[in-house]
Amino acid sequence: MTGATATIEDQLRAILRDVLGVDAARAEAIDDATPLFGAMPELDSMAVAGLLTEIEDRLHILIDDDEVDGEMLESFGSLAAFVRAKRGA
Amino acid sequence: MTAEAAPRICTYGNGEAMLAFGPASGPHLLVLQPLFEEMNRTRSLVVAVCRGLAARGIGCWLPDLPGTGESPQALDGLGWADWRAAVPQALAATGVTIAGSIAFRGGALIDSVVPGRHWRLAPTAGRSLLSDLRRSALASGSDPATPAGYVLSPTLAEPLAAADLSADDTNRTIRLVRDEHPADRRVDGIPVWRRPEPQRDDRLAGLLADDIAAWIGT
Secondary structure: OOOOOOOHHHHHHHHHHHHHOOOHHHHHHOOOOOEOOOOOOOOOHHHHHHHHHHHHHHHOOOOOHHHOOOOOOOEHHHHHHHHHHHHOO | OOOOOOOEEEEEOOOEEEEEEOOOOOOEEEEEOOOOHHHHHHHHHHHHHHHHHHHOOOEEEEEOOOOOOOOOOOHHHOOHHHHHHHHHHHHHHHOOOOOEEEEEHHHHHHHHHOOOEEEEEOOOOHHHHHHHHHHHHHHHOOOOOOHHHOOOOHHHHHHHHHOOOOOOOOEEEEEEOOOOOOOOEEEOOOOHHHOOOOOOOHHHHHHHHHHHHHHHHO
16 A cells, blocks of 8 residues: 555556556666656557556546657656646645 | 366357356356456456356356457447347356356446346446547557457447446445455455456455355355
């Protein structure tokens, strides 16, 4: 369970582990510069869709279809920035 | 360890495939699989649950819906009504009295067609399944008319978009611990329907078979 103090990055790492099966060591090594879509083998286009749905459900945001693009998923940092902006944090 | 009996291969409706697990005696359940890509990803879990139930003396009937799995029909010519109509055809082909259904994910959207009680794992609305397909196309820049390679007729997509879970007192809903939607029980396990590579979770399968056996035995 992620506590109230868990950062958005920590919560996203936990989702990547649970949803995509990224192992703990790899998840820990993920930083803002880590490329995602097109670089992470687990993240095919169906996995992207599932990841976004799980992010919506677990981080309580709504993602519009026109926000889903390569830029948002380019790196872990861009995904975290998107989620942070959505949460207004 | 004793050798498990292989499932029996049956057909129903217009040459659709159905696997039968377990003894002829004892209660029988119809198994409704997830829809679209999630069906492939969960196949191992679904079959492991069926084998687990068979070992507990419960018969399971696992049809492939028209246009899915081993179906001789193409999905693009089928509508939501065809999937709902397939359920009574499958029930008739079992030749036994079905006590209820166990449904995984989107399979729960058609479980109200099955008489009796309904057990569900992580059920989801049709709108969410369609959203996943659409976003997959958006993320990959592929043709949104054929998301993830699926060709959906309007007679399938439109009713599916409106399809939501029926609610009644005979339902039992199981979800994974990180899923905050309403549930009768939460269990720890891998969300195999999300995993891009098919995965097994034998511990989860055993736990689910125990839960179903206790539920149908009460």
